[in-house]
Amino acid sequence: MILHICGAADWAEVGEDGAYRPPSLDDVGFIHCSDFGTAHLPANALYRGRTDLVLLEIDPAKVGVPVRWEDGAPPHPAGVWFPHVYGPIPRSAVVGVHPFTETGDGGFRLPDSLAHR
Structure with a gap:
């Protein structure tokens, strides 16, 4: 499983048969995601003070598009x-x-619902 951070209202706009399409898809050509051990890194760097966030738990086998593991943009100092x-x-x-x-x-x-997996 992989994770994506987004605003709860953004996720709520996705219809039952719809797809989530954040601005990054048009801006850089992909959607930024994390794994269970790294979700806190972008959250702490980019989302301090936000109280409206959710983590989408995504099955990469069901997305139907390429999922690639790559360095961050910019690359993370720890690689x-x-x-x-x-x-x-x-x-x-x-x-x-x-x-x-x-x-x-x-x-x-x-969140506790993910921490013990």
């Missing part, structure tokens, strides 16, 4: 690679939607 989805994500490929909020110390971590 971490991230999954990039090269097309819209069908709603049917999203197997879970999890609230994603900052902890009391101001950083993000996986």
Whole structure:
């Protein structure tokens, strides 16, 4: 499974038979995703203070488009690679939607619904 951070309202706009298509797909040609061990990295770098986020839990075998593990853009200083989805994500490929909020110390971590997998 891979994860994608998005606003709850953005996800709510996707129809039952629809697909999620964030601006990054048009801007850079792919959708930025993470794995269970790296979701906190972009969250802490880009989403501090946001209270409206969810984590989409995505089955890469169901997206129907290429998923490639690549370095970040820009590359992560520790050499971490991230999954990039090269097309819209069908709603049917999203197997879970999890609230994603900052902890009391101001950083993000996986929600309990994902932390013990």
